[in-house]
Amino acid sequence: METRVTVTGVEGNGIVIGERHYTTVVIRQLNAAELIAAAEAGEVLKIMPGAGAILVHSAVVTLRERICRSVARLETADGQEHPGPLNKSFLANFSSTDYDRLIDAMDEIDAAAAGAAKRGAELGRNEGAGGET
Amino acid sequence: MAKILGDAVIKVNGGVLKTIEGSGRLQTGGLNGKTRKGGGKIHGPAKVMMESRISFDVLVDGDLDTAALREIDDATVEFADANGGPAWVVNRAWFVELGEIEEGEDSKMSVTLEGEPAQKVGAS
Numbered sequence: 001m002e003t004r005v006t007v008t009g010v011e012g013n014g015i016v017i018g019e020r021h022y023t024t025v026v027i028r029q030l031n032a033a034e035l036i037a038a039a040e041a042g043e044v045l046k047i048m049p050g051a052g053a054i055l056v057h058s059a060v061v062t063l064r065e066r067i068c069r070s071v072a073r074l075e076t077a078d079g080q081e082h083p084g085p086l087n088k089s090f091l092a093n094f095s096s097t098d099y100d101r102l103i104d105a106m107d108e109i110d111a112a113a114a115g116a117a118k119r120g121a122e123l124g125r126n127e128g129a130g131g132e133t
Numbered sequence: 134m135a136k137i138l139g140d141a142v143i144k145v146n147g148g149v150l151k152t153i154e155g156s157g158r159l160q161t162g163g164l165n166g167k168t169r170k171g172g173g174k175i176h177g178p179a180k181v182m183m184e185s186r187i188s189f190d191v192l193v194d195g196d197l198d199t200a201a202l203r204e205i206d207d208a209t210v211e212f213a214d215a216n217g218g219p220a221w222v223v224n225r226a227w228f229v230e231l232g233e234i235e236e237g238e239d240s241k242m243s244v245t246l247e248g249e250p251a252q253k254v255g256a257s
Binding site: 010015016017018019020082083085087088089090092093 | 142144147149209211213214219220222224252253254255
């Protein structure tokens, strides 16, 4: 499952790498292992005086890791591609609006996948109900 | 020619190589200066297009496939400057050389690729 997001970049001319201007980001659905890896990347072990070691979870870092891993590729208007996942260091070239769009697209894919799974489960139950044993 | 030390991400055929963090070195390539001379005279400057050169270490474990490394002819290289500077991309890189395997707890092997001149991210 993929969806395409139009991005403008901080200068309004896309994500610029040399002479290429990438104006489309293709977002894909993550698998379970990738989701776990993104969550793990958002965990930091902190040593607190008097409390010992505490595992701190950063929702911001986890979200960033999910977005970067979700990027299948960047595309220019004339079809040139840069493969994903997105390098974290590239994020400085995305505008805040671009970042919001990527989050929205990722949420839409997750919601669509959840809906498809639910419909599949319901269909399975209905078919099963009419069967013979 | 600019030489940068940082983290190299090497993307080949939809996968990412297990590079060792901080081991990457990039020569960006592009136009290099050269002095033209002959007949006992210095004629002046000239420009020569140079390839980029990327070297990095990979982890030597059960997944290491040296034959696959030698087959690399169209890798995408992303290079993040270790000092927080700009990132660079080599759109097409190919295999040049495998180094020696260094034994020890973190056994590693150096790999060298060359490619098109590196492009700076966020610049045109």
